[in-house]
Amino acid sequence: MLLWQILIDGFAISSLYALGATGFTLIFGVSGVLNLSHGSLMVAAAVAAWALGASFGGSYVGAIFGALVALLLSVVTYFLVVRPLQQTKRIREEEKEIFILTATLLWGIMIQEAIAYLFTNNAKTVLPIVGGVVTIAGVRTPANEIFTAAICWLAIGALWLLVNRTQVGKTVLAASMNPRGVTLLGVELSIVYIAVWAIYGILAGIAGVLLGMFLGVSSYSAGPLTASAFSIVVLGGLGSVSGSLIAAYVVGYLETLTAYLASPAYRTIPALLLLVVVMYIRPRGLLGRR
């Protein structure tokens, strides 16, 4: 009974982590940017879905609006924060990474504070799209939890198809391997980057809205969300999507196990310990590429 409960709950939360981390690792793989405003983007999507859902009563409309807000914010992040730093000549090439980290961090705080100012700090729960409860193996599970896991996997599957089966995806893949080569083939690199940031925005938006339905969000969640995406991605190996997926499940189940068996207060500790151990034994993460 408890085992099934942990398995089901853990699966839903892990799928959510997986979706959140996929976008994060995609951006790193293609443009080498660790976007520390990731959590704020997710929270913005959830709050947008909540605000529109509350005023119009349509949870579908709210959810789509939330994902669109994240898409817009993500593209703005690229143009306003990341691109100027990538192109400036005043910062030395090897120091840009540090500046982009700092700038996206600041940008994330700005989004977070703007949300807190406009919509207060209170936790918000987005209206679930699917209502009701189903019983699986004797565990009463909200239907929306299953819906969450399904949407996460659909989105990840769609991303996989996009990257591996379409022209756009192949260009993106090529750009992540050899930007110069792609430019020589006549592809405008900025368009590739805009496309990647847009895809990333939608993924983060979906993850944010689903998280808002599942656990609820407040502007305080932004920091921890960024930190968890960051640790999952590093645990799996930066730039490795399959590594991130595995790491998301490891972290998700570890947290659920701890929450059920020990205490919700200790929820994050085992995952952090595991991360430290992996860092020391395999500094490149589980499936990191050299």
Add this chain to the structure above:
Amino acid sequence: MLLRILRSPAIWIALIVVIIAATLPLYVSGYVLGLLTIAYYFGVFSMAWDLLFGFANEVNFGPTFLIGLGAYTAGILDNLYQPPIWVCVLAGTSAAVVGGVILALPALRLRGPYFGLTTLVAVLMLQNFVVVAAGLTGGEIGLTVPDVLSIDDKVNYWIALGFMAISGAALYGLSRSPVGLILQASGQDPVQAAALGFNVTKHKLAAFIVSAFFSGLAGALMVFYLGAASVGTFIDVTVGVQVIIGAVIGGRRTILGAAIGAIFLIAMGETLRPLGDLATFIVSAMALVVVLLFPSGFVGMIARRREAT
């Protein structure tokens, strides 16, 4: 070497500013003094961070790990046994240095973002520990310390100012010394620095120890100024972010700029406080503008203008 430092105008300007700052208690209110006292401790935090960021080229996302270790060790010791304050401060500083070495030894094998994440995780673990071991640390409510440095605002202010001035001089001197130059070389091009026969890891470790020493010392002193320690004032990631922003907007690789940036940040935050949540928004936006348009910070801008003329 010493002569060269004495001849640089920065040190003389800094000296004059410190002397003027020392006379402030004669004509400003206790409120402003209290604010500046905190700002000076943050100045030390930022300067210690700049040594790692600007010179060793390592992003330490966990300055508050070192600060928190110093603050809480000193606070807990005082709470349990009430030894003289200097014993507590010494213990706090040593704890920060030991913690820094434990963190840095394995972490320095890692590069860039991996190093950053490890330091961030260290902060989260310390935070979890403080909350879980509430019996010892006061948990989320915080720890009250029976002793304080002084009950007089002015004395507290002078202690903080003096401490910042001495730390600033020490860190600035170190950064301009041959060791500082080797450190800078190790940060910018580790391979070449190693090829020239310098032990890169040893220098970075030394930088981490120095940074931990000043962070821990400042944290321990600040506990005895505030008379209390809490996660929100010493360990939380947002405190670390503030230290980082201060150093970045003040000017990377300038040490003294970091202190200016941190003081500016605290003063700005307080001035804008009536705006509530908007205050943090405005401060972050200003910091972002500085990062985007003037990546070398306040002091870097002035230095460049002087070079240009």
